[in-house]
Amino acid sequence: MREESDQQATDDGIITITDKELAEELKRLNKIDKEQLNRPGTKQITEMNWNGSFLKISGYAFINDTNVTHEDQVSKSLILQNTNEESCVYEFPVIDLEINSLMSPEQQKKHKWAGFEVEINFSQVTLKAEPLPEGTYETYIQVCVKDDNSIYQEALLPLGNIEDLIQNGFHSTKMEYFSSKRFLLHNLMATYNRKKKTLEIVSTKLKDINPAELEYQNVKSKQYKFMRKYVFKLLYMIFNFLPIKKNRVLFATDSRTELNGNFGFIHDEMISRNLDIDYKYMLKESIDEKKTFKDIWNLALWSATSKKIILDDFYPMIYPLRIRKEADLIQVWHAVGAFKTFGYSRVGRPGGPSIKSKNHRNYTKAIVSSKNVGRHYAEGFGIKEEETIVPIGAPRTDVFFDDTYKNAKKEELYDEYPFLKGKKVILFAPTFRGNGQSSAHYPFDVLNFKELYDNLKDEYVFIFKIHPFVNNKVTIPYQYVDFFYDFSEYREVNDLLFITDILITDYSSVCFEFALLNKPMIFFAYDVEDYIRQRDFYFEYQSFIPGTLAKNTEDIISSIINKDFEKQKIKPFVDYFFDHQDGFASRRFVDQVILENNPEQI
Structure with missing residues (x-):
C-alpha cells in the first residue's frame, strides 16, 4: 500500500466513551483542543485480518512535525465514530510498537514508536460485553504525542486506502450475545469508504429477544410451578410419616436420562455385588424438562422413604427439604477437583447465589477426589467440611486405570x-x-x-x-x-x-x-x-x-x-x-457410603 499524509484531520472534538450513559462525563474528561486536531499526520495500515467478529490491524501513524523517540511520549487508539450520533464513540487502545523498515531511515529515527497493533472483538465492545450497537461507524487512528518540549498534541487520522486489504471488498459476520434475559443477534458488515478513505463498519440488529419468553422455553405455567414447589413439599412432609426403607436407594438427576457418568459406575458396582437394593430412578435431561404429577408424587415418596438419595448435579427441587435423620443426601457431583469457583464461593459476584439461598446446604455427604479440595467444596456447597466431605475419589475416573x-x-x-x-x-x-x-x-x-x-x-x-x-x-x-x-x-x-x-x-x-x-x-x-x-x-x-x-x-x-x-x-x-490413583473409587463408594463399611447392612 502507498503511504498517505493527512494535512488536516477533523474539526470535531473526540468523545471516547464506551456506553451512551457515560457520554456527558467523558465529554468533560476528554475535551480536546480543536486546534490540535488540525495537525497533519502520516499513517499506513500494513496488515488487516478478519476472523469472524475479530479484527486485527497493524501499521504506523505519526504527527508529521513531532519527534517520538521514546515509548512514553506517545499513545494511540483506534476510534469508531457513529456517523449518526456524535456522542457514540468507541475507543480501543493499541499496542505501541517500534517502527519497522517500511519507513525511510530518517522517519524511523524521528518516529521510532510510530508502530501499532490492535485486535478488537466487535461481539463484545460495550460495558455489558454486548455487540457493537446498531449503526454506521467510521474508523480512525488517534495519535497523542508529548514532544521533547512537553507540548501535548493530537491528531485523528482516517485509515487511508485499505481497499486491497479487505478480501473481495467486504467482510460480513454474525455477532451474538447471550444473557438470562436477552439474546442479541447482529450482522457486521465492513467495507472501504472511498469518500472518507477509511474503514466503514455497519452493525445491523437482526434479533433482540428475551429467551424466557420463547414458547419452547415457556413450559412452566403458574400451575406447574405451584405443583412443583408447594404440592411437592406437602407430599414430602406427608410421606415423612412412612418408615424409611433401609435398602432403598434413589438416583436423581436433572442432567441425564441414562445411568452414565458417576451414576453408571456406582450403579454397576452395586449390581455386580448382587446387593438387595430397592433401586429408584428420577432421570431427566434438564431442569427445564417438565415432571408429570406422577413424577412429582414419586420423587416426594422416594425422597422421604429412601435410605440413600444420590445426586450428581444441581437439583433444586430437593434443596428446600429437611432430610430425615436416618437418611443421607449424597452429592457425587459431575466434575473432579476444584478449579473455578462455584456455589457460595461466588457470593457477591455477578451470577453468584444469595447468601440466603438453600441450594446445596442439605447434603449429608459430598464426594471429592482429594482432601486438598475438601474445603473448597465445603465452601461452594455451604456445608461443613469435617462432617460431610468424603475424599474417596470420583467413581467415573475408575476407567482411567482399566x-x-x-x-x-x-x-x-x-x-x-x-x-x-x-x-x-x-x-x-x-x-x-x-x-x-x-x-x-x-x-x-x-x-x-x-x-x-x-x-x-x-x-x-x-x-x-x-x-x-x-x-x-x-x-x-x-x-x-x-x-x-x-x-x-x-x-x-x-x-x-x-x-x-x-x-x-x-x-x-x-x-x-x-x-x-x-x-x-x-x-x-x-x-x-x-x-x-x-x-x-x-x-x-x-x-x-x-x-x-x-x-x-x-x-x-x-x-x-x-x-x-x-x-x-x-x-x-x-x-x-487425587488421593487415590487405583481405579477403586466406585468400590470405596459402595463400601463406605452405601454399606457404611457394614456388608451385612443390606
Missing part, C-alpha cells in the same frame, strides 16, 4: 468414526461463557479455523466437545470438514479422552481426568484476565494449569508444532488432586 475398558472404548470409537484412525486427535473441550444455562455461550470466533487447518491438517484431526449448556453451536466451514468434527452430542467426554493426543481446554474440570493419562494439554484462556475478575479460581491460574497457556490461535499452533506442553507439571498436579 486398560481393558480403555482399549475397548478406543476400538469402538475407531469403528464408529474411521476418520480418526491414522491421525493424531486434538480435542477442544472448553467450558461455557455466561452465568448459567440460559446465558451459556462460547465465542467460536476466537479460533482461527483457517490457520488451524493450514498448519495442522496433515498430522491431526480437530474435534469439538462443547459444553451441553452452550446455546450457540459451532459452524464448521465446508472447506475444512476433513479436519474439524463436532462431537458435542457424544455424551461421555471421558471416553473421548482415550483417543485424544492433545487436549485444548480453558477452565473446564476435564483437565483433571485427562491428567490421569499423562498426555499434553494446552489451556486456551484468551479471556483469562476477565475470567479472574468476574469468576476467579481457587488457585492461581498460571501456576495451577498442568500445561501451556495460549492466548490466541497462533499460540496454540506454536505449542503443537514445537511440542511445548510443559508436561512436567502433570504428575504433581495428579498427586495433589
Whole structure:
C-alpha cells in the first residue's frame, strides 16, 4: 500500500466513551483542543485480518512535525465514530510498537514508536460485553504525542486506502450475545469508504429477544410451578410419616436420562455385588424438562422413604427439604477437583447465589477426589467440611486405570468414526461463557479455523466437545470438514479422552481426568484476565494449569508444532488432586457410603 499524509484531520472534538450513559462525563474528561486536531499526520495500515467478529490491524501513524523517540511520549487508539450520533464513540487502545523498515531511515529515527497493533472483538465492545450497537461507524487512528518540549498534541487520522486489504471488498459476520434475559443477534458488515478513505463498519440488529419468553422455553405455567414447589413439599412432609426403607436407594438427576457418568459406575458396582437394593430412578435431561404429577408424587415418596438419595448435579427441587435423620443426601457431583469457583464461593459476584439461598446446604455427604479440595467444596456447597466431605475419589475416573475398558472404548470409537484412525486427535473441550444455562455461550470466533487447518491438517484431526449448556453451536466451514468434527452430542467426554493426543481446554474440570493419562494439554484462556475478575479460581491460574497457556490461535499452533506442553507439571498436579490413583473409587463408594463399611447392612 502507498503511504498517505493527512494535512488536516477533523474539526470535531473526540468523545471516547464506551456506553451512551457515560457520554456527558467523558465529554468533560476528554475535551480536546480543536486546534490540535488540525495537525497533519502520516499513517499506513500494513496488515488487516478478519476472523469472524475479530479484527486485527497493524501499521504506523505519526504527527508529521513531532519527534517520538521514546515509548512514553506517545499513545494511540483506534476510534469508531457513529456517523449518526456524535456522542457514540468507541475507543480501543493499541499496542505501541517500534517502527519497522517500511519507513525511510530518517522517519524511523524521528518516529521510532510510530508502530501499532490492535485486535478488537466487535461481539463484545460495550460495558455489558454486548455487540457493537446498531449503526454506521467510521474508523480512525488517534495519535497523542508529548514532544521533547512537553507540548501535548493530537491528531485523528482516517485509515487511508485499505481497499486491497479487505478480501473481495467486504467482510460480513454474525455477532451474538447471550444473557438470562436477552439474546442479541447482529450482522457486521465492513467495507472501504472511498469518500472518507477509511474503514466503514455497519452493525445491523437482526434479533433482540428475551429467551424466557420463547414458547419452547415457556413450559412452566403458574400451575406447574405451584405443583412443583408447594404440592411437592406437602407430599414430602406427608410421606415423612412412612418408615424409611433401609435398602432403598434413589438416583436423581436433572442432567441425564441414562445411568452414565458417576451414576453408571456406582450403579454397576452395586449390581455386580448382587446387593438387595430397592433401586429408584428420577432421570431427566434438564431442569427445564417438565415432571408429570406422577413424577412429582414419586420423587416426594422416594425422597422421604429412601435410605440413600444420590445426586450428581444441581437439583433444586430437593434443596428446600429437611432430610430425615436416618437418611443421607449424597452429592457425587459431575466434575473432579476444584478449579473455578462455584456455589457460595461466588457470593457477591455477578451470577453468584444469595447468601440466603438453600441450594446445596442439605447434603449429608459430598464426594471429592482429594482432601486438598475438601474445603473448597465445603465452601461452594455451604456445608461443613469435617462432617460431610468424603475424599474417596470420583467413581467415573475408575476407567482411567482399566486398560481393558480403555482399549475397548478406543476400538469402538475407531469403528464408529474411521476418520480418526491414522491421525493424531486434538480435542477442544472448553467450558461455557455466561452465568448459567440460559446465558451459556462460547465465542467460536476466537479460533482461527483457517490457520488451524493450514498448519495442522496433515498430522491431526480437530474435534469439538462443547459444553451441553452452550446455546450457540459451532459452524464448521465446508472447506475444512476433513479436519474439524463436532462431537458435542457424544455424551461421555471421558471416553473421548482415550483417543485424544492433545487436549485444548480453558477452565473446564476435564483437565483433571485427562491428567490421569499423562498426555499434553494446552489451556486456551484468551479471556483469562476477565475470567479472574468476574469468576476467579481457587488457585492461581498460571501456576495451577498442568500445561501451556495460549492466548490466541497462533499460540496454540506454536505449542503443537514445537511440542511445548510443559508436561512436567502433570504428575504433581495428579498427586495433589487425587488421593487415590487405583481405579477403586466406585468400590470405596459402595463400601463406605452405601454399606457404611457394614456388608451385612443390606
